[in-house]
Amino acid sequence: MGPHYLNRFFTPKSVAIVGASERPESVGYRLLLNMQEAGFKGGLYPVNNKREELLGLKAYPNLDAVPEDIDLVVIATPAVTVPALVRQCGEKGVSSIIIITAGFGELGDDGKRLQQEVLDIAHRYGIRVIGPNCLGVVRPSGQLNATFGDGTVKDGNLALLSQSGAVCTAILDWAKAQDIGFSTVVSMGAAADIDFGEVLDYLATDSQTTGILMYVEGIRDARRFLSGLKAAARLKPVILIKSGRHEAGSKAAMSHTGAMVGGDSVFDAAIARAGVVRAYSITELFSAARVLANNYVVNGNRLAIITNAGGPGVMSTDRAEDVGVNMAELNPASTVALNTVLPAHWSHANPIDILGDATSDRYQKALEICLNDGQIDGVLVILTPQAMTNPTQVAECIIEGAKASKKPVLASWTGGAKVQEGRELFANSNVAHFSTPEVAVDAFSFLTHYTQNQILLKQIPSPSAELAMPDVTGARLIIERVLAEGRQILTTQESKAILAAFHIPTTQTIKVANAKDAMIAAETLGFPVVLKVNMAEFSHKSDIGGVRLNINSVQDIARNFIEMETAIRQIQPDIKEVGMTVEPMFKSPSGRELMIGVVRDPVFGPAISFGLGGTMVEILNDSAVALPPLNAYMAEQMIAKTKAAKYLHAFRQLPATNKKALVDVLLNVSTMVSELPEILELDINPLIVDEHGAIAVDARIKAQTSHQFSPYAHMAIHPYPHELIQHYQLINGTNITIRPIRPEDAILEKDFVHRLSERTKYFRFMQALHELTPEMIVRFTQIDYDREMAFVAISDDKNMPNELGVGRYMKNPDGLSAEFALVVADDCQCLGIGSKLMKTLMQTAKDKGITFFEAEILCANSAMLGLVKKLGFSIETVADNNEIVRATKDLRQ
Numbered sequence: 001m002g003p004h005y006l007n008r009f010f011t012p013k014s015v016a017i018v019g020a021s022e023r024p025e026s027v028g029y030r031l032l033l034n035m036q037e038a039g040f041k042g043g044l045y046p047v048n049n050k051r052e053e054l055l056g057l058k059a060y061p062n063l064d065a066v067p068e069d070i071d072l073v074v075i076a077t078p079a080v081t082v083p084a085l086v087r088q089c090g091e092k093g094v095s096s097i098i099i100i101t102a103g104f105g106e107l108g109d110d111g112k113r114l115q116q117e118v119l120d121i122a123h124r125y126g127i128r129v130i131g132p133n134c135l136g137v138v139r140p141s142g143q144l145n146a147t148f149g150d151g152t153v154k155d156g157n158l159a160l161l162s163q164s165g166a167v168c169t170a171i172l173d174w175a176k177a178q179d180i181g182f183s184t185v186v187s188m189g190a191a192a193d194i195d196f197g198e199v200l201d202y203l204a205t206d207s208q209t210t211g212i213l214m215y216v217e218g219i220r221d222a223r224r225f226l227s228g229l230k231a232a233a234r235l236k237p238v239i240l241i242k243s244g245r246h247e248a249g250s251k252a253a254m255s256h257t258g259a260m261v262g263g264d265s266v267f268d269a270a271i272a273r274a275g276v277v278r279a280y281s282i283t284e285l286f287s288a289a290r291v292l293a294n295n296y297v298v299n300g301n302r303l304a305i306i307t308n309a310g311g312p313g314v315m316s317t318d319r320a321e322d323v324g325v326n327m328a329e330l331n332p333a334s335t336v337a338l339n340t341v342l343p344a345h346w347s348h349a350n351p352i353d354i355l356g357d358a359t360s361d362r363y364q365k366a367l368e369i370c371l372n373d374g375q376i377d378g379v380l381v382i383l384t385p386q387a388m389t390n391p392t393q394v395a396e397c398i399i400e401g402a403k404a405s406k407k408p409v410l411a412s413w414t415g416g417a418k419v420q421e422g423r424e425l426f427a428n429s430n431v432a433h434f435s436t437p438e439v440a441v442d443a444f445s446f447l448t449h450y451t452q453n454q455i456l457l458k459q460i461p462s463p464s465a466e467l468a469m470p471d472v473t474g475a476r477l478i479i480e481r482v483l484a485e486g487r488q489i490l491t492t493q494e495s496k497a498i499l500a501a502f503h504i505p506t507t508q509t510i511k512v513a514n515a516k517d518a519m520i521a522a523e524t525l526g527f528p529v530v531l532k533v534n535m536a537e538f539s540h541k542s543d544i545g546g547v548r549l550n551i552n553s554v555q556d557i558a559r560n561f562i563e564m565e566t567a568i569r570q571i572q573p574d575i576k577e578v579g580m581t582v583e584p585m586f587k588s589p590s591g592r593e594l595m596i597g598v599v600r601d602p603v604f605g606p607a608i609s610f611g612l613g614g615t616m617v618e619i620l621n622d623s624a625v626a627l628p629p630l631n632a633y634m635a636e637q638m639i640a641k642t643k644a645a646k647y648l649h650a651f652r653q654l655p656a657t658n659k660k661a662l663v664d665v666l667l668n669v670s671t672m673v674s675e676l677p678e679i680l681e682l683d684i685n686p687l688i689v690d691e692h693g694a695i696a697v698d699a700r701i702k703a704q705t706s707h708q709f710s711p712y713a714h715m716a717i718h719p720y721p722h723e724l725i726q727h728y729q730l731i732n733g734t735n736i737t738i739r740p741i742r743p744e745d746a747i748l749e750k751d752f753v754h755r756l757s758e759r760t761k762y763f764r765f766m767q768a769l770h771e772l773t774p775e776m777i778v779r780f781t782q783i784d785y786d787r788e789m790a791f792v793a794i795s796d797d798k799n800m801p802n803e804l805g806v807g808r809y810m811k812n813p814d815g816l817s818a819e820f821a822l823v824v825a826d827d828c829q830c831l832g833i834g835s836k837l838m839k840t841l842m843q844t845a846k847d848k849g850i851t852f853f854e855a856e857i858l859c860a861n862s863a864m865l866g867l868v869k870k871l872g873f874s875i876e877t878v879a880d881n882n883e884i885v886r887a888t889k890d891l892r893q
Contacts, residue, residue: 004201004202004205005128006096006128006194006198006199006202008071008072008095008096009072009096009098009128009130009137010137010139010142010144010184010202011139011142011144012042012071012072012096012142012144013042013043013071014042014043014044014045014068014069014070014071014072015035015040015042015043015044015045015070015071015072015073015074015144015146016045016046016047016060016063016066016070016072016073016074016094017031017032017035017044017045017046017047017073017074017076017146018047018063018073018074018075018076018077018085019031019047019048019075019076019077019100020032020046020047020048020054020059020076021048021054022051022054022055027076027100027148028046028048028076028077029055030148030149030150031074031076031100031136031146031147031148032044032046032054032055032057033055034145034146034147034148034149034152035144035145035146036055037145037152038138038140038143038144038145038152039143040142040143040144040145041143042071043068043070044057045057045058045060045066045068045070046058046059046060047059047060047061047062047063047066048060048061049061049062062088063085063088063089063092063094064088064091064092066092069093070089070092070094071094071096072094072096072097072098072146073085073089073094073096073097073098074097074098074100074136074146075097075098075099075100075101076100076101076148077101078101078103079101079102079103079104079111079114079132080114082099082101082114082118082132083114083117083118083121086118086121086122086125086127086129087121087125089125089127090121090122090124090125090126090127091125094127095126095127095128096127096128097122097127097128097129097130098129098130098131098134098136098137098146099118099129099130099131099132099133099134099189100131100132100133100134100135100136100148101131101132101133102132102133103132103133104118104132104133104190104192105132105190105192106133106190115132115190115192118132118192119192119193122193128193128194129192129193129194130186130188130189130193130194131188131189131190131192132189132190132192133165133189133190134165134187134188134189134190135147135148135149135162135165135168135169135187135189136148136149136187137184137185137186137187138153138182138184138185138186139183139184139185140152140153140154140155140156140181140182140183141155141183141208147185147187149165149168149169149172150169151172151173151176153172153176153181153182153185154175154176154179154180154181154182155181155182155183156180156181156182156183157181157183157208157209157210157211158180158181158182158183158209158210158211158212158213158289159182159183159184159185159186159203159206159209159211159212159213160172160182160184160185160186160212160213160214160215161186161188161196161199161200161203161212161213161214161215162185162186162187162188162214162215163187163188163189163191163215163216163217163218164187164215164217164243165187165189167215168185168187168215170282171213171215171282171285172185174282174286175286178286180286183206183208183209183210184203184206184208184209186199191220195220195221195224195225196214196216196219196224196225196228196229197221197224197225197226197227197228197229198224198228199228200212200228200229200231200232200238201228201231201232203232204228204231204232204234204235204236205235209236210236210237211236211237211238211239211289211292212232212236212237212238212239213239213240213285213286213289214238214239214240214241215240215241215242215243216240216241216242216243217242217243218603219603219604222270222603222604222605222716223716223717223718223786226270226273226274226604226716226717227784227786227787229271229274229275229276230274230275230457230782230784231784233274233275233276233453233454233457234275234457234778234779234782235775235778235779237277237288237289237292237450238274238275238276238277239276239277239278239279239285239288239289239292239446240271240276240277240278240279241278241279241280241281241282241284241285242264242267242278263599263601263607263625265607265609265623265625266599266601266603266604266607266625266627267603267604268625269604269607269625269626269627270604270627270716270717271453272452272453272456273453273456273457273459273626273627273717274453274457275450275453275454275456275457276453277292277446277449277450277453278449279446283439284439284442284446287434287439287440287442287443287446288442288443288446288450290432290434290443291408291410291432291443291444291446291447292446292447292450296378296406296407296408296447297406297407297408298377298378298407298408298444298447298448298451299377299451300326300377300448301324301325301326301377301444301445301448302326302327302328302329302375302376302377302378303320303325303326303327303328303376303377303378303379303380303441303444304327304328304330304350304351304352304370304373304376304378304379304380305317305327305350305351305352305379305380305381305382305437306351306352306354306363306366306367306370306379306380306381306382307351307352307353307354307381307382307383307384307437308353308354308355308356308358308363308382308383308384308386308389309353309356309382309384309386310347310351310353312382312384312412312414312437313347313351313352313353313382313437314351315437315438316351316380316382316437316438316440316441317351319437319438319441319442320441320445323441323442323445324445325441325444325445325448327350327351328350328373328375328376328377329350329375330349330350330352330373330375330376331373331374331375333373334369334370334372334373334375334376335348337369338352338366338369341362341365341366341369342354342355342362342366343355352366352370354366356386356388356389357386357388357389358386358388358389358394359388359389359390360390360393360394360396360397361397363381363383363394363397363398364397364398364400364401367379367381367397367398367401367402367409368401368404371401371402371404371405371407371409372405376407377407377408377448378407378408378409378410378444378447379407379408379409379410380410380411380412380437380440380441380444381398381409381410381411381412382411382412382414382437382440383395383411383412383413383414383419383422384414384415385414385415385418385419391413391415391418391419391421391422392421392422392425394422395411395413395421395422395423395425395426396425398411398431399425399426399429399430399431402429402430402431403430408432408444408447409431410431410432410433410434410440410443410444411426411431411432411433411434411440412433412434412435412436412437412439412440413426413433414435414436414437452637455633456634456637457782458743458782459631459633459634468503470501470502470503470668470671470672470675471501471502472501472675472676474501475497475498475501475502475672475676476676476678478490478494478497478498478501479498479676479678479679479701479703480678482494482703483678483703483704483705487536488536488680488702488703488704489536489700489701489702490700490701490702490703491511491534491535491536491579491581492509492532492534492581492698492699492700493509493510493511493534493581494701495682495699495700495701496509496696496699498672498676498699498701499672499684499696499699502668502669502671502672503664503668504665504668504669504672504684504696505693505694505695505696506695506696506697506699507583507584507586507695507696507697508525508583508584509581509582509583510524510525510581510582510583511534511579511580511581512561512579512580512581512582513577513578513579513580514561515557515558515561515562516558518531518557518558518561518580518582519554519557519558521582522551522554522557522582523554525582525583525584526584527551527552527553527585528549528550528551528552528584528585528587529551529557529582529583529584529585530547530548530549530550530551530582530583530584530585531547531548531551531557531560531561531564531580531581531582532546532547532548532580532581532583532698533546533547533564533568533578533579533580534579534580534581535568535575535578535579537572537575538568544567544568544571545564545567546564546568548560548564549585550585551585557582561580564578564580565578583697586688586695586697588688588690588692590654590655590657590690590691591688591689591690592644592647592648592657592688592689592690593612593613593614593685593686593687593688594610594611594612594613594644594662594686594687594688594689595609595610595611595612595613595614595623595683595684595685595686595687596608596609596610596665596666596669596682596683596684596685596687597609597610597623597681597682597683597684597685598669598673598679598681598682599681600679600680600681600714603716604627604716605627605714605715605716606627606628606673606674606679606714606715607625607626607627607628608625608626608627608628608630608638608666608669608670608673609623609624609625610623610624610626610638610639610642610644610666611623611624611642611643611644612642612643612644612647613685613686613687614685614686622642622643622644623642624638624639624641624642626638627715627716627717628670628673628674628715628717628719629670629671629674629715629717629719629720630666630667630670631667632663632667635663635666635667635670636659636663638666639659639662639663639666648662648689655690655691656691657689657690657691658689658690658691658692658693658694661689661692661693661694662687662689662694664694665684665687665694665696669682669684674712674715674719677706677708677713677714678703678704678705678706679701679702679703680702680703680704681700681701681702682699682700682701682702683698683699683700683701684696684698684699685698685699686698710848711723718784718785718786720740720742720785721740721785724739724740724791724840724844725737725738725739725740726738726739726840728836730831730832730833731831731832732831734795734797734800734831735795735796735797736793736794736795736804736833736836737793737794737795738791738792738793738794738836738837738840739791739792739794740785740789740790740791740792741780741781741783741790741791741792741806741808742781743781743782744781745781745792745803746777746778746781748792748794748802748803749772749777749780749781749792749803749806750771750772750777751802751803752801752803752806752825753769753771753772754771755801755825755826756823756825756826757826760823760826762858763823763858763860763861763864764821764822764823766856766858766884780808783808787810787811788808788809788810788811789808789809789841789844789845789848790806790807790808791806791807791808791837791840791841791844792805792806793805793806793824793833793836793837800828801825801827801828803825804824804825804828804833805822805823805824805825805828805833805834805837806822806823806837807820807821807822807823807834807837807838807840807841808820808821808822808841809821809841809845809850809853811850815849816849816850816851816852817850817851817852817853817854818845818850818852818853818854819854819855820838820841820845820853820854820855821855822834822837822838822841822864822867824837829863834863834864834867835867835870835871838867838868838871839871841853842871842889842891845891846891846892850891851890851891851892852888852889852890852891853873853888853889853891854886854887854888854889855868855886855887856878856884856885856886856887857884857885857886857887858883858884859882859883859884859885860883865885865887868887868889871889872889872893873887873888873889874887874888874889875887876888
């Protein structure tokens with residue numbers, strides 16, 4: 001494959017600055033000066049029709065006058081001039097533009113129309129755009145500083161993506177003071193064309209970038225955003241700040257960027273699924289980057305603190321409690337060992353206070369004992385300046401001691417000049433140092449969150465494969481009938497029917513319209529019963545006294561019906577018919593009331609919430625949020641995040657609840673909202689769970705007509721495409737399965753490539769390759785099914801290898817074409833496996849709207865050439881390379 005299509009933004013050979021100026025206070029002046037001060041070695045062309053020379057460079061009246069081809073154009077002229085300039089770029093053959101200028105989508109309808117005009121022209125000429133309303137792009141290694149920021153940017157290995165130019169400059173200024181460098185800086189601005197997802201794609205495979213920092217205000221394309229985050233987070237740490245956490249902030253962000261901002265809890269759930277860590281300040285952002293860049297391995301969140309002063313240890317413990325870090329319980333053997341090396345008055349608990357006269361030897365032995373304790377996942381070492389303690393010697397001992405373990409060791413040398421030399425030693429070691437203990441505790445919490453989110457990243461559940469098949473068609477028919485009647489809110493009876501179609505247990509419900517019907521229903525069900533209002537006008541029944549419990553006779557139910565009917569008619573005198581339901585009074589002495597809800601987030605689509613239920617759900621405010629689809633692991637993690645989790649265990653006289661039944665309900669709800677895009681909202685409250693199972697006592701569903709044409713288009717995360725699994729029999733009688741690849745196939749894929757002959761490896765990868773690198777295994781097995789696909793052919797036959805072949809395609813940036821690759825095991829060729837894989841790939845691509853398939857094939861690979869010719873591909877020679885041909889096919893034919 002050729003260079004990445006964004007390369008010209010980051011490694012251009014020539015740059016034109018339209019709007020370059022000699023006025024020091026102007027953006028155009030700063031852009032040109034920054035390019036010069038960065039030492040850009042390519043062609044630099046200021047464009048200004050009123051000047052012949054600017055800052056010692058020849059100026060050009062327009063782009064046409066520039067004598068060379070231009071890789072990158074930076075525009076800093078008034079917004080009204082931009083459409084014509086973009087057209088000039090198209091006619092000049094320019095494919096990459098940065099629009100610094102503001103005054104587009106963020107200014108309302110007129111600005112949006114102007115922005116759309118610019119995009120229409122750009123798309124007509126195949127031009128990609130960063131901005132508008134952005135600071136620009138910096139690539140220090142390429143001497144590129146196409147921004148109007150103040151000062152130079154140090155070269156480093158962190159990338160920075162920011163939606164706000166002002167925040168971008170603030171972070172750069174802070175980093176400069178901390179002597180932190182960057183591989184790439186991109187100010188996204190309005191992100192009208194190129195968005196976060198595409199830049200993340202580029203940085204994921206950028207060898208100069210080892211970690212990515214992001215400032216986000218709003219997301220335009222949730223799938224592309226999460227897809228790019230996942231691709232990057234699989235290979236390197238991604239740390240993110242998002243503004244607009246509260247309503248006022250969200251409104252400010254919307255007016256600033258013109259992008260839609262979703263609920264903050266939903267955003268948290270989304271980035272957790274992408275394997276990303278969220279920070280809440282610039283300090284936290286760099287703390288997380290510092291600790292994650294050290295490639296620590298952390299298996300839990302139990303922290304030990306070693307300190308020579310009690311106060312910092314107590315403050316660190318308080319901070320640990322705030323951020324959910326567990327203070328480790330020392331193993332009894334560790335306590336005994338510490339007794340032998342520490343003074344008698346040490347704290348005998350965690351934090352481990354080794355007293356103010358602590359020597360480097362005391363620190364070293366305490367650290368060694370902690371690192372060998374299986375109940376400790378990480379160690380924070382704190383030092384405060386004391387007369388008997390040598391900060392530099394202690395730092396040397398800690399750095400040396402940390403080498404003996406894979407557990408993270410963090411340090412905080414608090415103070416000023418006396419500890420400065422020790423701090424400098426840490427800067428060049430594998431021990432991350434922090435100026436205060438509290439920040440170090442935050443950093444450890446980021447490590448644990450990162451580990452948890454990396455596990456979530458690898459979860460790719462099927463929407464329905466783990467459970468009994470639901471009656472999707474029946475449920476959809478009920479919803480369509482309701483919508484046809486002009487209603488969006490389903491009645492309790494209708495809502496429970498939908499739940500039942502997805503195997504969620506519910507209490508029986510009988511709809512009644514008068515007191516007589518209520519009496520008959522109650523006698524039929526048996527007392528005691530519950531009488532509830534069942535009308536779309538009253539979604540929260542308890543707010544109007546619309547629930548009567550423990551009714552024990554026909555007289556009581558008739559009286560209650562009449563009282564409720566009277567109250568309803570007083571609230572809404574014009575109502576024609578009062579609807580109610582009668583249900584059995586579900587009693588469980590050990591039952592816990594819980595709540596499961598679904599909302600449709602404007603950015604990320606359906607989101608599932610879980611927590612304590614009942615009439616006080618808003619006051620209790622106990623919920624965890626996750627994006628579907630879920631699997632059992634994710635459902636259990638969701639439960640564990642809530643206060644309800646402790647409520648589900650055995651306590652006092654109550655037995656533990658049936659956790660599997662609760663997990664199954666969450667999985668069935670996940671399947672329901674995955675399969676039914678019509679569902680806008682769902683409330684199951686209460687869901688009563690006891691030791692026997694779970695049952696939905698009340699439910700409410702709000703629906704809308706769905707206009708989507710492809711399955712799961714309403715979801716931000718594409719589920720595992722279970723429907724694409726196929727079974728075949730080969731010509732030798734062997735039964736095989738062709739299915740989409742999964743993260744769990746990592747070992748399978750590694751062994752498959754290892755078994756290939758050197759010749760077959762060369763045909764597939766076009767280079768000498770002995771083994772797949774860990775990065776390649778991650779890239780090949782953890783894929784985004786929305787924009788790429790990989791199928792493996794597998795067999796359970798003991799006489800054949802487990803993996804027989806693999807085929808994959810990846811969409812090109814145009815979204816309409818894709819590049820494919822295919823390889824079959826040497827001992828499994830000529831059995832029709834390659835043909836089956838290729839046909840499966842082509843059909844799947846066609847169903848996804850891909851119209852063009854292409855690949856480069858070595859001329860010596862006669863078997864592959866024969867296969868693609870047989871399937872109707874055209875073969876073309878590749879210019880300047882007589883060893884490779886290009887195979888292409890229009891999938892519409």
